[in-house]
Amino acid sequence: xxxxxxxxxxxxxxxxxxxxxxxxxxxxxxxxxxxxxxxxxxxxxxxxxxxxxxxxxxxxxxxxxxxxxxxxxxxxxxxxxxxxxxxxxxxxxxxxxxxxxxxxxxxxxxxxxxxxxxxxxxxxxxxxxxxxxxxxxxxxxxxxxxxxxxxxxxxxxxxxxxxxxxxxxxxxxxxxxxxxxxxxxxxxxxxxxxxxxxxxxxxxxxxxxxxxxxxxxxxxxxxxxxxxxxxxxxxxxxxxxxxxxxxxxxxxxxxxxxxxxxxxxxxxxxxxxxxxxxxxxxxxxxxxxxxxxxxxxxxxxxxxxxxxxxxxxxxxxxxxxxxxxxxxxxxxxxxxxxxxxxxxxxxxxxxxxxxxxxxxxxxxxxxxxxxxxxxxxxxxxxxxxxxxxxxxxxxxxxxxxxxxxxxxxxxxxxxxxxxxxxxxxxxxxxxxxxxxxxxxxxxxxxxxxxxxxxxxxxxxxxxxxxxxxxxxxxxxxxxxxxxxxxxxxxxxxxxxxxxxxxxxxxxxxxxxxxxxxxxxxxxxxxxxxxxxxxxxxxxxxxx
Numbered sequence: 089x090x091x092x093x094x095x096x097x098x099x100x101x102x103x104x105x106x107x108x109x110x111x112x113x114x115x116x117x118x119x120x121x122x123x124x125x126x127x128x129x130x131x132x133x134x135x136x137x138x139x140x141x142x143x144x145x146x147x148x149x150x151x152x153x154x155x156x157x158x159x160x161x162x163x164x165x166x167x168x169x170x171x172x173x174x175x176x177x178x179x180x181x182x183x184x185x186x187x188x189x190x191x192x193x194x195x196x197x198x199x200x201x202x203x204x205x206x207x208x209x210x211x212x213x214x215x216x217x218x219x220x221x222x223x224x225x226x227x228x229x230x231x232x233x234x235x236x237x238x239x240x241x242x243x244x245x246x247x248x249x250x251x252x253x254x255x256x257x258x259x260x261x262x263x264x265x266x267x268x269x270x271x272x273x274x275x276x277x278x279x280x281x282x283x284x285x286x287x288x289x290x291x292x293x294x295x296x297x298x299x300x301x302x303x304x305x306x307x308x309x310x311x312x313x314x315x316x317x318x319x320x321x322x323x324x325x326x327x328x329x330x331x332x333x334x335x336x337x338x339x340x341x342x343x344x345x346x347x348x349x350x351x352x353x354x355x356x357x358x359x360x361x362x363x364x365x366x367x368x369x370x371x372x373x374x375x376x377x378x379x380x381x382x383x384x385x386x387x388x389x390x391x392x393x394x395x396x397x398x399x400x401x402x403x404x405x406x407x408x409x410x411x412x413x414x415x416x417x418x419x420x421x422x423x424x425x426x427x428x429x430x431x432x433x434x435x436x437x438x439x440x441x442x443x444x445x446x447x448x449x450x451x452x453x454x455x456x457x458x459x460x461x462x463x464x465x466x467x468x469x470x471x472x473x474x475x476x477x478x479x480x481x482x483x484x485x486x487x488x489x490x491x492x493x494x495x496x497x498x499x500x501x502x503x504x505x506x507x508x509x510x511x512x513x514x515x516x517x518x519x520x521x522x523x524x525x526x527x528x529x530x531x532x533x534x535x536x537x538x539x540x541x542x543x544x545x546x547x548x549x550x551x552x553x554x555x556x557x558x559x560x561x562x563x564x565x566x567x568x569x570x571x572x573x574x575x576x577x578x579x580x581x582x583x584x585x586x587x588x589x590x591x592x593x594x595x596x597x598x599x600x601x602x603x604x605x606x607x608x609x610x611x612x613x614x615x616x617x618x619x620x621x622x623x624x625x626x627x628x629x630x631x
Contacts, residue, residue, distance in 0.1 A: 090324050090325060092325050092345045093344040093345045094118050094119065094345070095112075095118040095346065095347050095348065096108070096118070096119050096347065096348045097119075097120050097326070097346040098121040098122070098349075098350040099122055099315045099318070099328075099350065099351050099353045100124075100351070100352040100354060100358070100589060101121050101172060101299060101309060102172070102173020102353075102354055102589060102605075103173065103352075103590075103602050103605040103609065104352035104590075104605055104608075105121060105353075105589065106172070106175075106294040106298035106299045107298055107588070107606060107609035107613055108352060108586075108588055108609060108613055109121050109298065109299060109302035109309070110305070110307070111610070111613035111616070112307075112350075112613065113302050113307045114305065115617070115618045116619035116620070117619045119307045119308065120307075120308045120309075121308065121309040121310065122310050122313045122314075122315050122328070123173075123311050123312075124312070124313065124315075124353070125152065125169035125170035125171065125311065125333070126169075126312055127309075127311040128154070128170055128172075130286065130287050131287060133154070133284060133286065133287050134153060135429070136281070136284060136429035136430045136432075137429075137430040137432035137433060138432055139153075140153070141153065142154075143284060143285075144157070145169035147334025150334070152169075152334070153169065153285075154168055154170050155167075155168070155169070155177055155283075158356050158558075160491070160493070160504065160505065161505060161506050161552075162507075162552065162553075163514065163552060163553055165356060165554075165555055165556075166554065166555070168354070170311075171295060171299065171309055171311050172294040172295045174354065175293040175294040175295075176293055177283045177285060178282075178600075178602055179282055179283055179408035179409040179424060179482075179600070180291055180292070180408060180409065181409040181600040182213065182218045182249050182250065182251050182603040183248070183412075183600050183603065184209055184599070184603055185486075185597035185598060186486070186598070187202060188418070188486050189595050189598065190202035190205075192488070192595035194563060194565065194570070194571070194594040194595060195564050195565070195595070198565075204611065205607050205608070208607040208608070208611045209603065209604075209607040211607075211610050212606035213603070215298060215606070216251040216297060216603070216606065217252070217265050217292040217296075218250070218603075219251070219254065221249065222247040222248050222249075222407065222411070223254060225247075226405060227402055227403060227535070227536060228403055228411075228425065229247070229406075229410055229411050229423075230535060231423075231479065231528060231532055231535055232411040232423050232528065233245050233411070233413075234535055235413070235524065235527040235531045236413035236527075238527045238530065239415060239524070239527050241413055245411065245412075246412060246413070248410055248411055248412055248422065250407055251291070252276050252292060253274070253276065254275060254290070255273065255274070255275030255276070255290070256275045257277045258274060258275060258277050258288070259274065260272055260273070260289075265292075265296075265297065266297070266301065269301065269304065270296060270300050271289075271300055272289070273289055274288050274289035274290055275288075276288065276407065277290070278406050279428075280404045280407070280408065280427030282407050282408035283424075283426060283430075284426065284430050312332060312334075313331070313333065313342075314330060314332075314333045315328060315329070315353070316329050316331055316341075317343075318349055318351075318371065318585070319365070320372075325346060325584065326346055326349045326584065327344075327345050328343065328344055328345070328346060329343045330342055330343075348584045348586065349584065350586045350587075351587045351588070351589065352587075352589040354558075354591075355382070355558045355559055355560065355561060355589065356504070358561075358562060358587060358589055359379065359382070359562060359591055360504055362572070362579075362587075363494070367495055371579075371582055371585070373581025374572065374579060374580075374582065375565075375568040375572045375581070376568075377563075377565070377569070377570060377571055378572050379492050379493035380492050380563075380571075381492075381510060381560045381561065381563050381571070382491040382492065382493045382559070382560045382561040383490055383491075383558075383559040383593065383596050384514060384553065384555040384558060384559075385485070385555055385557040385559060385596050385597065386485035386486070386518070387482070387483065387556065388515070388521040388548070388553055388554065389436075389481070389482055389483075389545055389554040389556070390440065390481045390521045390525040390542065390548075391424075391479055391480040391481045391528070391543050392478060392481070392525055392528040392532055392540050392542050392543060393437070393468055393477050393478035393479075393529075393540060393541065393543050394538040394539060394540040395464065395467040395477070395538070395539050395540075396467070396473075396477065397538050398538075403425065403476055403479060403536075404425055404476045408425055409423060409482070409600075415483075415523060415524055416520060418485050418486045419483060419485050419518070419520040419521075419598075420483070421481055421482070421483050421524045422481070422483075422600075423480065423481065423482075423528075424480035424482045425475065426475040428473075428476055429475070430475050431471045431472070431473070432471075434471045434474035434478075435471065436545045437543045437544070437546075438454060438543065438546050439454055439541075439543065440542045441453040441548075443517025443518075443522070443548065447550065450551075454549060479528055483518055483520060483521035484598050485520075485596060485598050486597065488510075488596070489509075489512040489514045489515065489596070490509035490511050490560065491506045491508065491509045492506065492507050492508070492509040492510075493561055494507070514553075516548065516553055517548055517553065522542065522544075525542035525543065526542045529542045557590075557601050558590065559593040559596070559597075559601060560593055560594060562587045563592060563594040564592055567580070568580035572591075573587050573592055576612060577592055578625075580628060588608070588609045589605060589609075592605075592608060
């Protein structure tokens with residue numbers, strides 16, 4: 089029998105990888121997790137987003153923070169980095185999608201997804217400590233409720249489900265979630281810096297639940313190790329090569345072997361690795377559909393900002409996302425905030441321009457609006473107290489649009505590129521987002537008594553939308569002709585290789601996808617046998 093260094097190697101420590109680490113250790117597997125990002129204690133996170141080296145991820149430049157930014161021709165992507173993946177900088181928001189998501193044609197008929205996933209959603213909510221409704225109401229929550237009424241959809245307004253320990257603000261207590269087995273927690277202080285990294289210890293990141301419990305059970309997590317190669321071995325299993333993240337020299341390359349591999353490096357990381365390994369012939373049987381049905385959650389990031397606000401308005405007080413409403417049956421709007429001082433992302437904001445015009449006319453609109461009221465636009469565009477003067481509108485849709493990703497060679501390196509894919513064209517702007525932003529701005533003026541305006545983003549001016557929820561491209565399918573993985577998340581043609589992150593998600597959920605990624609991973613791992621036992625999953629039949 090072939091000997092392996094590990095039973096399972098997991099690439100990435102986000103929502104999918106953390107579930108895999110805990111559940112496989114519980115089943116007796118030897119588990120090693122590789123994470124490209126660094127490990128953070130609560131006090132290691134940036135104090136504000138201006139602390140670039142601790143906030144942004146650009147390891148070649150010495151920045152080892154939590155915020156990744158990727159760019160494709162058709163979208164700019166915000167993602168996470170570090171032990172705990174996207175949970176370190178996500179907005180704690182844990183919605184369950186509606187029926188339309190589970191009935192998408194890509195995976196409808198493979199399983200009764202809504203029914204089958206229900207118990208796994210329940211487990212995910214318990215593990216992530218979901219509070220079904222954000223428990224506070226302040227100026228932003230009242231503005232959002234008013235905007236929903238003004239848009240004629242007041243009945244859809246609700247407080248968001250969030251993964252935060254509220255407790256007594258600032259008070260440290262023994263683990264309140266897992267009978268004392270998890271780490272101590274501190275009650276939320278509503279500082280607003282969830283997406284910069286929670287220095288309080290209130291945010292239910294994966295290091296507070298799945299990963300903490302996995303390490304207690306013996307899982308090994310290696311931080312600052314980037315997986316560069318996953319090669320199928322002729323005698324079974326895989327060889328996994330890693331190197332030191334961000335190294336210019338002395339890459340410290342190492343190779344271990346494992347019987348099975350779980351890819352959970354986030355949609356960008358998992359797709360890039362699969363594309364390169366297929367291109368290089370190291371995983372030759374990966375489906376030709378790789379990269380298709382890549383989703384952006386049909387997303388836009390717009391908002392509203394005031395020229396100035398009194399301290400009493402407290403727009404920056406609360407957790408990152410607290411409320412939402414539906415503009416129409418497929419368009420979901422959430423308020424988003426950063427805490428006081430975290431103004432760096434305001435550099436992406438600019439005047440709102442009509443999206444149905446060419447680039448020249450969009451740029452002309454920016455110039456025209458600026459010249460007509462230069463002092464006002466200067467004050468609106470200032471980064472000074474930006475997080476305290478504005479409300480970001482995160483808009484998501486269940487629309488059936490997608491991109492197709494593939495490899496291209498650029499500056500001597502293979503990297504990902506995009507083309508329009510199946511369904512409607514991936515939108516460069518959302519009219520519903522513009523309407524929502526205008527309604528929020530109007531309510532800021534009416535309820536808050538401050539002069540405000542709707543705002544767009546510079547990427548949108550150039551026809552490139554922003555998304556914080558990059559999904560798909562290695563999706564669940566009935567065969568290798570229609571997708572990359574089977575109903576058990578095994579890669580077609582390489583059944584010892586598994587995809588359990590956002591890359592597996594086949595459709596736009598229209599809500600924040602973290603809970604769904606966690607539930608899908610819980611379901612996938614529930615089908616694994618205990619270590620050494622017979623596998624109850626049927627062998628793959630389709631190639």
